[in-house]
Amino acid sequence: MIAAGIELHAPDGYVRRGLIRNRATSVGDQPxxxxxxxxxxxxLSNYTCGWIxxxxxxIGGGEYGDDINTEVIPDIxxxxxxTINDDASLGVFCGTLNGLTRLGALQAVREITGSHFRHSATNRTLDFGALGDSSGLRIVNVAHVLKAQDTNTAIALVSNLEVLSDLWDVCNLIMPFGAGDDGDYLTTSSNNYGKVRLVDLLGTGIAAYTTNDVQVRGGLRGGGVETTTTAGGTGTTITVASTAGMVAGRRVFIGDKxxxxxxxxxxTGKIASITDATHFELSFSTTVTSGRDVxxxxxxxxxxSTAYTSNPREACIIFPEIDIPYRQPVGxxxxxxxAASLMxxxxxxxxxxxxxxxRDVYGVTPLRLPSSLLPxxxxALEYHGRVTRGGVVTDWLxxxxxxxxxxxxRSYGGDGSRSYGLEVSSVMAQRI
Structure with a gap:
């Protein structure tokens, strides 16, 4: 009966359903x-998206992809x-779900949209979206509960609280890349295998691909050379405050960093040559204005910016699933x-x-818990007292x-006893 379904009729009147993946029998005085x-x-992991x-x-107007609400989610x-109940206006998905299970596809869409999903109170129905709705539940440690509150079902009395973790992979400055090869990448047919990068979004003139928060800084070589234009004009000669540290042949950005x-x-521009302390030649003719970042x-x-100022944590992260369907040497x-860059x-x-x-993550052991509570x-957590780490009392929270x-x-004992456990976090994170 491996992979068969199972129904648990709990004492609270709710029916909880799951799948049997493992079965073990122990033989002894009490089998x-x-x-x-x-x-x-x-x-949902039993079904595949197949291929293609x-x-x-x-879509027209230079846009590519399919509407997540009307095309992608219904297909999944x-x-x-x-049935998947999704939030409105999740946007457009441009990419492939080749070879993924339906659950994996849902996860892929979740990561693109910043959404979350959970099994709703209705059988075989998922809630998909921002979530974050209030349960109305307040978690309070027993020592601070009034006797009159003992029967209040909106209050969960806590017998123990454990700090599970307070640090994970923190990143507040990200340089993201998609699939593809490194190299002298241009968005032309001369390089069909270039990496998907943020720069592909810039200057398309397409409203859906327009951003206002992509930042720019200099590369490692030469300590990150940055200067400003001190004159405007059209041509290949660029006038700047200083050419110190510049190297001919390197790429250059001119604009608002x-x-x-x-x-x-x-x-696309390169430093063709360095003329003197305040001038260099660009690899092609263009129009620039004075006061631009170079x-x-x-x-x-x-x-x-706020998190970075407090605790700078940088990362260069490659998301290999962000790619263009069917790359090929020609065509x-x-x-x-x-479109891939937008993803x-x-x-x-x-x-x-x-x-x-x-993030702050706590393991909570409440004495009671509403059956309606969902991930x-x-x-609301109101706790004043000792907490444990690894089973040892270490802190006052x-x-x-x-x-x-x-x-x-939720655990239900054969003797009628019940026990509950919660994992709560300062950051909403999908548990997969």
Missing amino acids: LLTLSGPDLVGE ADYNTD EDGTGW TNAEDHDVAW IVDPQFYLYD INIAQFP LYNKAKAYLATHKTA GQTV DVDTALSVISVS
Whole structure:
């Protein structure tokens, strides 16, 4: 009966469903049969997206992709017996779901949109979106509860609270890349295998691909050469405050380093030669204005200024799943690079939102818990007392804040006893 479904009729009147993935029998004075497996959402891993699961329709006006709400989500749920209730206006998906399970596809879309999903209170129905709805539950340690509150079902009394972790992969400045090869990359048919990068979004003139928060700084060589233009004009001669540290043949950005969308030269220009202390020759003729940032070996990134100022944590992250469907040596649709770059931008933004600061994660053991509580909801934690780390009392915690529910566990003993467990976090993170 491995992979069969199972129904648990709990004493609270709710029916909980799951899948049997493992079965173990222990023989002894008291024979024991142990069944384990995921909840019913695991059914979605039984279905595949197959191949040629591409979403790169020519929308028109230079845009590519398919609407997530009307095309992608319905395709993922099709034929599975599941219903996915999604938030409105999730945007456009441009890419491929080749070879993924339906659950894996849902995860891929979640990461692009910054969404979350959970099994709703209705059988075989998923909630997909921002979540974060309030449960109305307040978690309070027993020592600070009034007798009159003992029967209040909106209050969960805590017998123990453990600090599970307070630091994870923090990143508040991200330089993201998609699939592809390194090298002298240009968005032309001369390089069909170039990496998907943020720079592909810049200057397309397409409203859907326009950004205002892509930043630029200099590369490592020469200590990150940055200067400004001191005169405007059209031609190949660029007048700057200083050419110190510049190297001929290196790429150069000319524009607003705090908003790379606003630029005269984003990536295609090179320093052809250095004339003197305040002039260099660009590899092609263009028009520049005075007072523009000039950055050699431009690095394009996203960051959270507040978190970065407090605790700078940088990372260069490659998301290999961000790619253009069907790359080939000849004939690739170069116009799809900006669409793939938008996927990279969205995924990097979502990653930054959940990783920009250290998170507080607590394991809570409540004496009671409402049956209606779901992962993805928020609870209020009011706790003043000792906490444990690794089972050892180590700290005194004084906290009164709203936290996201990451996981919920309920145990029902054969003797009628019940126990509960919660994992709550200062950052909403999908548990897969």
